Amino acid sequence: MxxxxxxxxxxxxxxxxxxxxxxxxxxxxxxxxxxxxxxxxxxxxxxxxxxxxxxxxxxxxxxxxTKGTLLILILSCFQQLCLESLKTSLVYFISDCDLQLSITESTSFRKLLQLCNPKILEILVGQAAVTFHLSSVYFFLQSHICNILECNYQLISFTTDCWTSPNVTAMKAVTGHYLDPDFNLKSILLGLTKI
Known part of the structure; x- marks a missing residue:
């Protein structure tokens, strides 16, 4: 062999x-x-x-x-973004992932968004605009929570929870739980404070 x-x-x-x-x-x-x-x-x-x-x-x-036609068709498939929806989506993304507001200035973050939608750079905002928009989203959600609690929900259950984060910070939260008209359990964080 x-x-x-x-x-x-x-x-x-x-x-x-x-x-x-x-x-x-x-x-x-x-x-x-x-x-x-x-x-x-x-x-x-x-x-x-x-x-x-x-x-x-x-x-x-x-x-x-057909190359030019295909390019036009592909680009037209992207949803037309408005500035308000983009800023609101960025605020939710940053808060859900617990990121810094400065991520909007990152080159790699901008390239990622451009990969998802090539037209995004025309309306992409920076850290200052997201910071300013954060307060309006906060006040909107605050009024939304008040409206939910004032609705015709007859039973709302409140729970508290305490825990210590990995960096030894003690936290306490108050959460409201209720059933919507379709009998789906909903939970709303009403308060969070350091102990």
Whole structure:
């Protein structure tokens, strides 16, 4: 049993012979569905639902390319963002993930958002705008919680909980629990303070 690697072929491959001799010869399978009408146009032979050939004439130059059309269609799929929804989403993201407000200034964060939506840089805001918007979101949520508690909910249960965080900070929270009209259990954090 030999441990030598398999030998390479001794005859070099001629790459020039792998290409078609006629440069005008169509190399892609899609051209099977078209025939030349003249030097500028081709005719489509794909059958439609009725069983008739399409017979549409398409110009054979770069104006008939679908690359630009596809790019427009892809970019139009992104939801049009408004400044308020973006700022509110950033506030929720930062608070849910317990991040610093300065993350909005980070280059990698901006690149990540641009990857998700290429048009995001047109309206992306910085730390100062998010900080200012944070107070308006806070007051909105405060009034929303008051409205929930004042609604026709007949039974609201209040619970308290105390714990110590990993950095030895003692905390105490008050939470309200209630059932919505569809009998789903809802919980609202009403207060959180250091002990």
């Amino acid at each position: 030999s441990s030598e690697p398999p030998s390479c072929p001794s005859t070099p491959i001629d790459l020039d012979n792998t290409m078609p001799n006629n440069p005008s010869q169509k190399q892609y399978w899609v051209w099977l569905y078209f025939s030349n009408v003249d030097k500028e146009y081709v005719e489509c032979h794909v059958m439609n639902r009725a069983g008739n050939p399409c017979s549409k004439k398409i110009k054979c130059d770069f104006t008939g390319s």
